[in-house]
Amino acid sequence: MxxxxxxxxxxxxxxxxxxxxxxxxxxxxxxxxxxxxxxxxxxxxxxxxxxxxxxxxxxxxxxxxxxxxxxxxxxxxxxxxSAESMYVEWRRVQRTGLRRLQESYVPLFERTRTFRIYCSNVVPGLLQTPAYATALLSEITDFRQSPNDVTEAVAARMDRARVLRQGDHRFAILVEEAVLRYRMGDAEVMAGQLGHLLSIMSLPAVSLGVVPFTAFRGMWPLETFSVYDSEQAQVELLTAAVNVTAPSEVAQYATAFDQLSEMAVYGSPARALIAEAIGTLG
The missing domain is CATH 1.10.260.40 (lambda repressor-like DNA-binding domains)
Known part of the structure; x- marks a missing residue:
């Protein structure tokens, strides 16, 4: 239970x-x-x-x-x-749907200057296309039996992604190569999403790295997590989000991110992995 x-x-x-x-x-x-x-x-x-x-x-x-x-x-x-907010059950915060949860992140995103985001299972929310987000949030809604406000939630997710192009923010984002291969939606949805990643890589505020299947693992694959400046880390579990604010624990996530980033490829090698994943969608 x-x-x-x-x-x-x-x-x-x-x-x-x-x-x-x-x-x-x-x-x-x-x-x-x-x-x-x-x-x-x-x-x-x-x-x-x-x-x-x-x-x-x-x-x-x-x-x-x-x-x-x-x-x-x-x-x-x-x-x-952080005792009151460290463990936030998805079932509780999603009881009225997903839109409010998407909107709740806006103040945190607006005040954060440096984002470090690691995803091992899906494309990070800030980088999702509307079609990919619709497929993902529909699955989440069905699994958790939440009220269906997917259309509104996707709009809110797209709106909060404006931080990629506005304000004084920097984004260091890592994904495992598996993220490029896991199919969320049909081939057309995935092709659009992967193509979007290629375009996102040109943004001056964004550094996107891919940890290849062939990388020598100096750090094992972890659950998805984000570090906001050096003040907070959030870890996403199946049933809840865990918010970490103790400085020593935030530092551990920052260290894990640094080690994962050393295994990642960037620029042309990362583009090649994305292009290869697009090529498998035929």
Missing amino acids: ARSPSSSVQTAREALAARLREVRLDAGLTAREVALQAGWHPSKASRLENAITPPSDADIRAWCGICGAGDQAADFIAASR
Whole structure:
């Protein structure tokens, strides 16, 4: 059975509480000693450690400082702030259809300057044609039994793609070669989509790399993920989106992206792979 969003939030809070307890134990302190040094009521430390009371940013800084773990405070604070939104169940956000979900990304896209996007299964949303997006979102709607607003959702997806040509944004995008081969829609839809990728490669703000089947794998294929500046990473699972904001975890996704990018080909070699995929559609 899938977790409910509320249980996932509680799990995140409990994980943070466990990390606070670990740094206290590593420091050789009791919960009462931490509370006394922080100037709290003795019961507060116990409430924090048992995820009964969510900690404030100041609570976390004080706790980490007392326990000699000040360098971990930023990660703990990020984990605390993102507990409510770190696990977003698709079923919940798509209960009224897909259009609102597409529109919800617009503020994030507009404020992000550097996008790092890796896709192992489908063409990234920002690079999709209307026909490809229609085929994909129709499949998602059917699978999740969401209200059918595919036409409106596709329009919203196309509208948000204006960031490719507007504003001060840079896009580093990687796809596995399999993405070029997986057929979403019929041959005509795929030919149009692959041709669109060739045209997108000419945009000055876009770097599109393809990880070939023949690449020596220094990094295994991963689930689709995006890194927005250095502030947030989002990972797409079958049932949910996981939003990561802890600096050390965002850094891991950035490192994974860097390693994947080293295996990718760009420019003429990438165009050749796309053209080869078009050639198989006959």
